[in-house]
Amino acid sequence: MSPPHEAFTWESLRALALSLDLPNVEDAVSWGQPNLKAHGKMWVWWSPQEQAPVFKTTFDEREFLIEVDPDTFFYTPHYKSWPLILVRPDKLDPAWAVTNLKRVWREQAKKTFLKKWDAAQADLRTTLD
Template sequence: MIRTWAELRDFAHSLDLPEVTDAVSWGNPTLKAHGKLWCWWSPYIEAGIFKGSIEEREMLMSADPETFVLHPHYAKHGLILVAAGRIDPDWASARLTQSWRDMAPKKFLKEWDAR
């Protein structure tokens, strides 16, 4: 299980997806994919933040409220917060890969998939 931002950052980089960069947003370290926020650590609670949708977040929170959490700051956004120490690498890999694909320009993704 992933417990810290350093572990999540290293894990995300280990996926070897192109166009992923370290960045700082709102004074906090983040990862960007294709120039857009991709994954980061909440400054409000001990949790990793992943792109998703409000509907998916609600479903995950309902299924496992100890793992999938929410801070009021993120309530209006389609983000999925996963509690520190409960971030499953298999889940994180699938989520990060899917959101990376969703964020990729169509031409880039077509060329990437052709390889």
């Protein structure tokens, strides 16, 4: 677990997500609320009702996370039918958020895009070595 930190806000979560410098990420507004989209699909956002960030996940992962850490992870009836999880802003581990954001970013990308992007990243690593 990471050391304690200030509670996340939409602004600090947005800054963390944008600091990953992943392509095809953009600011958007859905249902009157700011969010970030990746590859044209909602990627991460803030629930104004719960005052908590919303992350995409799988139903299995959501159940596991809530079982092992119910003080951090939760969902409400509004989110029950969707593969989404809310995280208490004062408990959000930045490392977990980064891992989730990277995974979901990849899942939302078209395979042809990822193939080219991965090849370019491999070339870049080879050049830097």
